[in-house]
Amino acid sequence: MSTVANIFANYYQYFLRGTRTTIVVSLVTVFFGALVGCVIALLRISKFKPLSAFAKLYITVLRGTPLLVQLYIVYYQLNFIHYPSGQFLGVELARVIPCIIALSLNSGAYVAEIIRAGIQAVDFGQTEAALSCGMTYPQCMWNIVLPQAIKNILPAIGNEFVTMVKETSIIQYLGISDLMYNNGIVVTSTYNPLPCYYISALIYLTLNIVLGKGLNIFEMRLKQSER
Amino acid sequence: MNGNVLFDIQGLKKNFGEVEVLKGIDQKIEKGEVVVVIGPSGSGKSTFIRCLNLLEEPTGGKIFFEGVDIMSKETRANLHREKVGMVFQQFNLFNNLSVLDNVTVSLRKVKKMPEQQAKDKAMALLARVGLADRADSYPSQLSGGQKQRIAIVRAMALDPDVMLFDEPTSALDPEMVGEVLKVIRDLASEGVTMVVVTHEMGFARNVATRVLFMDGGVIAEEGTPEQIFDHPQNPRTQDFLSKVINVI
Numbered sequence A: 001m002s003t004v005a006n007i008f009a010n011y012y013q014y015f016l017r018g019t020r021t022t023i024v025v026s027l028v029t030v031f032f033g034a035l036v037g038c039v040i041a042l043l044r045i046s047k048f049k050p051l052s053a054f055a056k057l058y059i060t061v062l063r064g065t066p067l068l069v070q071l072y073i074v075y076y077q078l079n080f081i082h083y084p085s086g087q088f089l090g091v092e093l094a095r096v097i098p099c100i101i102a103l104s105l106n107s108g109a110y111v112a113e114i115i116r117a118g119i120q121a122v123d124f125g126q127t128e129a130a131l132s133c134g135m136t137y138p139q140c141m142w143n144i145v146l147p148q149a150i151k152n153i154l155p156a157i158g159n160e161f162v163t164m165v166k167e168t169s170i171i172q173y174l175g176i177s178d179l180m181y182n183n184g185i186v187v188t189s190t191y192n193p194l195p196c197y198y199i200s201a202l203i204y205l206t207l208n209i210v211l212g213k214g215l216n217i218f219e220m221r222l223k224q225s226e227r
Numbered sequence B: 001m002n003g004n005v006l007f008d009i010q011g012l013k014k015n016f017g018e019v020e021v022l023k024g025i026d027q028k029i030e031k032g033e034v035v036v037v038i039g040p041s042g043s044g045k046s047t048f049i050r051c052l053n054l055l056e057e058p059t060g061g062k063i064f065f066e067g068v069d070i071m072s073k074e075t076r077a078n079l080h081r082e083k084v085g086m087v088f089q090q091f092n093l094f095n096n097l098s099v100l101d102n103v104t105v106s107l108r109k110v111k112k113m114p115e116q117q118a119k120d121k122a123m124a125l126l127a128r129v130g131l132a133d134r135a136d137s138y139p140s141q142l143s144g145g146q147k148q149r150i151a152i153v154r155a156m157a158l159d160p161d162v163m164l165f166d167e168p169t170s171a172l173d174p175e176m177v178g179e180v181l182k183v184i185r186d187l188a189s190e191g192v193t194m195v196v197v198t199h200e201m202g203f204a205r206n207v208a209t210r211v212l213f214m215d216g217g218v219i220a221e222e223g224t225p226e227q228i229f230d231h232p233q234n235p236r237t238q239d240f241l242s243k244v245i246n247v248i
């Protein structure tokens, strides 16, 4: 235990710097992942066959291959893009942007399935009733189905966010100095890996507990505004 | 052509995949008629009335509503449905909306009626079915009978030219059947045109101006309530009636 405290006392800047990167990348990814997820979900429930087939394929591929493989494919496939140079909160943009793209595309597939399941959980009779009242399909979605689906969707999206925070740890492989990357630096300088991993585990856990609490409060607010 | 014809249905067919559920139905439904559809389970009664507001897309034949071919590409289903109210077996109230909003939502979103006007109209209709005091409740707080009366009000709010009922009392506890049938009976006596699928034979006999007996995707027999209930000609009608009357 004392070694854990010792190492943290001596190397805390590394852990904090890494944590900051992990938080920033997670937040940005969660945002774009939700965006991608909404678009894919829309395509998925579209009545136009080619669009829904594309969305289905997208979801199958992105959920059926390892995130790390996707990360490398995106990194090398998109190497023709000239990403903006410079840094944001100590993170090199040219490296982190492909990571965010890969993570968002991956997260989008899961979010899309969450949204679709949430929509399907709203009983179809209400859709038929809305249509029979003269509503168009978008009016029915907007006024009747989505307000109910959101209650199924938000908790599941919360879980997806928590997963995302943990999964960002793979971006260390592209040399992004996130929490795990900095963990590696400390391991190399102390020759004492176990305490370092305990520290990182604690930090991830703390992040996700805070995130979980935040989501809980958000859900409560939402429920209160319902009635 | 008779100017009072609302629905002119010609050779209506509906397939679900390989299965032909409606095998050619010819009917004219006139303004002011109360058409009651009876028949065994699976005979196609629901499919038939769902075709009338295009919740099912017919696969053959023609349906004219007020002279307009509703199956043509030019007809917008949502505009047709504004003129055709529908009440479902499972009520299908909007669970995210209060009773009042259940009734006003289509007035506001579809008819673009101002909020206050929609509210006044809804409250007047709710008062007629004795539910004005439940305007701020949510569907989950209501009994089945109350839900169905509100579903009827919701459909009536758009001033439809015809009302469709698909077994409106089948999902209700027995003690609530009466309150719902009374509302439908009142509408009938006010001259609202309606097509009602029901297993309530007493109700059918009382309110129907015409009874259709469906069997195997066709209308096997039709006539006045007296003709169908007292002197059925078709053996299948006789058989069906003997079974349902025995049950009661």
Ligand SMILES: Nc1ncnc2c1ncn2[C@@H]1O[C@H](COP(=O)(O)OP(=O)(O)OP(=O)(O)O)[C@@H](O)[C@H]1O
Binding pocket: B016, B021, B039, B040, B041, B042, B043, B044, B045, B046, B047, B048
């Ligand atoms: N969406 C569907 N897909 C496939 N088959 C269907 C579908 N809807 C109805 N059917 C079939 O069509 C036939 C007629 O169904 P329908 O619901 O119209 O009968 P019904 O007379 O209303 O029966 P009930 O009294 O049980 O409500 C049934 O055999 C049913 O299984």
Ligand SMILES: [Mg+2]
Binding pocket: B045, B046, B047, B166, B167
């Ligand atoms: Mg039926």
